[in-house]
Amino acid sequence: MLNALLGPRKPSVPISPIQRETTLPGSDRAGYTVCVPGYAGDTQTAAAARRVLNKNAYNAMDDADAVAWIVDVTQNFGPGDEFVLDRIRNLHKPVILLVNKVDLVPKEKLLRKLLDWQEKFEFSDIVPVSAKDG
Numbered sequence: 001m002l003n004a005l006l007g008p009r010k011p012s013v014p015i016s017p018i019q020r021e022t023t024l025p026g027s028d029r030a031g032y033t034v035c036v037p038g039y040a041g042d043t044q045t046a047a048a049a050r051r052v053l054n055k056n057a058y059n060a061m062d063d064a065d066a067v068a069w070i071v072d073v074t075q076n077f078g079p080g081d082e083f084v085l086d087r088i089r090n091l092h093k094p095v096i097l098l099v100n101k102v103d104l105v106p107k108e109k110l111l112r113k114l115l116d117w118q119e120k121f122e123f124s125d126i127v128p129v130s131a132k133d134g
Contacts, residue, residue, distance in 0.1 A: 061087065066094040066124070073099050073113050073128075077120075085121060094124040103130040 061067055067088060071081065088095050097117055102110055114126060 058087070061091060061093075064093065066096065067091065068096045068098055070098045070100055070129075071117070072101055073110060074101050074104050077116065089121065095121065097121075097123045097126045098129050099126060100129050100131075102128040103132045 069084065069088065099114065099117065105113070110128070114128070117123070117126060
């Protein structure tokens with residue numbers, strides 16, 4: 001999805017079992033910089049990295065003026081989504097829901113899912129996104 005938003009780029013990501021945050025080159029459009037947290041490594045390292053990434057995400061949400069939440073429309077709403085939604089509810093900030101992979105589901109199912117998301121929270125906007133179609 002980032003390629004669709006920012007244009008295709010060849011990632012230059014180190015292969016190492018450490019937490020890292022990559023600022024995408026050329027992502028400083030319209031005064032915003034896109035940072036993508038990521039990790040690599042074994043299961044234990046990955047679990048530790050997830051904890052660090054979650055803490056970084058919470059801090060970023062607290063500091064931000066608005067939040068963009070990306071969800072995969074091909075996945076069902078689950079406990080992780082509820083956890084994030086509870087966190088977002090407590091922020092009292094504008095939230096834009098980016099619904100990714102909309103090209104992979106039939107239009108009727110997509111409409112149902114968008115309506116379901118709309119009922120869960122008063123998003124500032126809900127934006128269907130497709131890396132394939134834009």
